[in-house]
Amino acid sequence: MGSLTILRAGPALSVQDLGRPGHLSEGLSPGGAMDRLALLEAAALLDLPDVVPAIEMASTGGRFSVDAPMRIALTGAPMKAAVDGAPAPWAATVLLLPGQVLEIGGATAGTYGYLTPAGGIRSPDWLGSRSAHLVIGVGGLLASGDTLTTGDDPAPQAPARRIDAGSRFNGGTLRLMPGPQTGLFDAATLERIQATGFTRSAQANRQGIRLDHDGAPFPAAAAKGLASDFILTGDVQLIGEGIPFVLMAECQTIGGYPRLGTVIPDDLPRIAQAPAGAPLRLALMTLDQADALWTTDAARLRSLKKRVQPLIRDPRDIPDLLGYQLIGGMTRGDDLDRKERP
Amino acid sequence: MGELGPEVLPLGQDGVLVRFSRVPSASAAGAVLAFAADLRGSLPDGAVEAVPSLTSVLLRFDPGAVSRATVAAEMERRAGSRDWLAAPLPPPARRWTVPAVFGGEAGPQLAEFAALSGKSEARLVEEATATDLRVLAIGFTAGLPYLGLLPPDWDVPRQPQLTPQVPAGTIAAAVRQLVIFPADSATGWRRIGRTGFRPFLASRSEPFLLRPGDALRLRVVAEVVEDADGIGGATCEVLE
Numbered sequence: 001m002g003s004l005t006i007l008r009a010g011p012a013l014s015v016q017d018l019g020r021p022g023h024l025s026e027g028l029s030p031g032g033a034m035d036r037l038a039l040l041e042a043a044a045l046l047d048l049p050d051v052v053p054a055i056e057m058a059s060t061g062g063r064f065s066v067d068a069p070m071r072i073a074l075t076g077a078p079m080k081a082a083v084d085g086a087p088a089p090w091a092a093t094v095l096l097l098p099g100q101v102l103e104i105g106g107a108t109a110g111t112y113g114y115l116t117p118a119g120g121i122r123s124p125d126w127l128g129s130r131s132a133h134l135v136i137g138v139g140g141l142l143a144s145g146d147t148l149t150t151g152d153d154p155a156p157q158a159p160a161r162r163i164d165a166g167s168r169f170n171g172g173t174l175r176l177m178p179g180p181q182t183g184l185f186d187a188a189t190l191e192r193i194q195a196t197g198f199t200r201s202a203q204a205n206r207q208g209i210r211l212d213h214d215g216a217p218f219p220a221a222a223a224k225g226l227a228s229d230f231i232l233t234g235d236v237q238l239i240g241e242g243i244p245f246v247l248m249a250e251c252q253t254i255g256g257y258p259r260l261g262t263v264i265p266d267d268l269p270r271i272a273q274a275p276a277g278a279p280l281r282l283a284l285m286t287l288d289q290a291d292a293l294w295t296t297d298a299a300r301l302r303s304l305k306k307r308v309q310p311l312i313r314d315p316r317d318i319p320d321l322l323g324y325q326l327i328g329g330m331t332r333g334d335d336l337d338r339k340e341r342p
Numbered sequence: 343m344g345e346l347g348p349e350v351l352p353l354g355q356d357g358v359l360v361r362f363s364r365v366p367s368a369s370a371a372g373a374v375l376a377f378a379a380d381l382r383g384s385l386p387d388g389a390v391e392a393v394p395s396l397t398s399v400l401l402r403f404d405p406g407a408v409s410r411a412t413v414a415a416e417m418e419r420r421a422g423s424r425d426w427l428a429a430p431l432p433p434p435a436r437r438w439t440v441p442a443v444f445g446g447e448a449g450p451q452l453a454e455f456a457a458l459s460g461k462s463e464a465r466l467v468e469e470a471t472a473t474d475l476r477v478l479a480i481g482f483t484a485g486l487p488y489l490g491l492l493p494p495d496w497d498v499p500r501q502p503q504l505t506p507q508v509p510a511g512t513i514a515a516a517v518r519q520l521v522i523f524p525a526d527s528a529t530g531w532r533r534i535g536r537t538g539f540r541p542f543l544a545s546r547s548e549p550f551l552l553r554p555g556d557a558l559r560l561r562v563v564a565e566v567v568e569d570a571d572g573i574g575g576a577t578c579e580v581l582e
Contacts, residue, residue: 022390022391024393024400024402024481025391025393025480025553025554026480026542027481027482027483027484027485027542028485028550126544127549135483136483136484136525136544137525137544138544177352177354177355178352179351179352179354180349180351180352180353180361180398225365225366226364226365227363227365227366227367227370227396227397228366228395228396228482229359229361229398230353230393230395230398230400230481232353232354234354252481252482252483253482253483254395254396254479254481254488255482262353262354264355265355287410290355291355291405291410294355294405296406
């Protein structure tokens, strides 16, 4: 066991893993990371068998230190990062040593960055997950001065690695599958909503993200007197006169507004990451098309692991590692020479 | 638009929804509890969980183990196998008795609700405590029970504007149902009473107390019983 100290916390840091599925009958939305793909990328970069709990950082990071050598994966929204002032790569692993300070600044694209220590964060477990669920007061935002217990890094000497994180950080098209209420909208409204250019509103949090557009709202013709019914993460709910909101990790589980359909899991990272003002479009798929894209997190992780590459770094950015005995007695002692020397 | 009979619909890549009505209805509430109880008694192959809402049952399945077509066909068969809308409520597994205070500061909108329902406050309290309420569904927020159904005069719509915040333990009424807020919340339902009972409390060893289908009786007390574990003087009788 080690620990990670938050010397200075940005305004919205919280511990997140993949959340708590399976509590719908208790009214509990699954919660978990807004961009689950970023946690899977971290597990791939660190070559872990499963996702481990990480720090989710909305818009900006903070300053961090550790009390034992540990690899840290930096994934999700690219943020300006440096170790003791030397620039650190994003969508990559970085080795942090005791005494060093990892500084993470604002996002240069996207919204949610993730700091994943290779041993995971060991904050208290509640119902099988360490995710903070802010809406119901489980866990909470992290503050400057907090020290979090971490698991041991299984391989601190492993070479640094990177992954191509793709282009989900500046909006784009969200694919929707039809849901129980898609039929409440008439064909003209469905056509118009798919032809409309939206932007991600400033009104957004872990519960939901509003979409803005110029022009008339999108009423559901047959929604009068509708009974409240199930809501899933990814549902596009039309509130009031017909203003779209995409429901996210900490959404309510039952609601009375009509829903256009459900953003497929593959596209949830794109809406989670879209920064305020980013352009977004909605595209309805057929049920068969959506079902054909179903996959498991285990399969996603396997596929990401194949895309991980060694990190070739500018030698000037690499601190003097040779002065550190990383895990005495467990290595040949020359691992760093063999693996880290450019 | 009235009731269309059971519809089998997709909800998410791993869900099939059986909807008994698009609008709130007493017969749909009974159908949902009966159908969900039957489904839970014999989950189809590849099913993960069956969850009731007020008018529908969601069956979540593992698409790696079974196809949507197979699950949907099985749901069509079961939904059509009997007249679920005429089904009696399945007997409750447990009965809760929950102390509550009505009107006054504890329920500042009881008088307003009485005026809208055409009944006296005293009559409403009598009916609220004489009805063997059932937990029809749990949702919106963690652990919030939808309790019903109350007599037809209780069919009062939600107020048009939201009350920005009501305290935890608030008992609120609309559309022949009551809800009990586990935590402070905004709501469009009218506040008619209050209890120290917290159906959800994250810090409690048992965070969620109620299950769909449970019976619940409210019992009038003079003062709200507030305790650290959010039981609020409630008792639970196991019936089967």
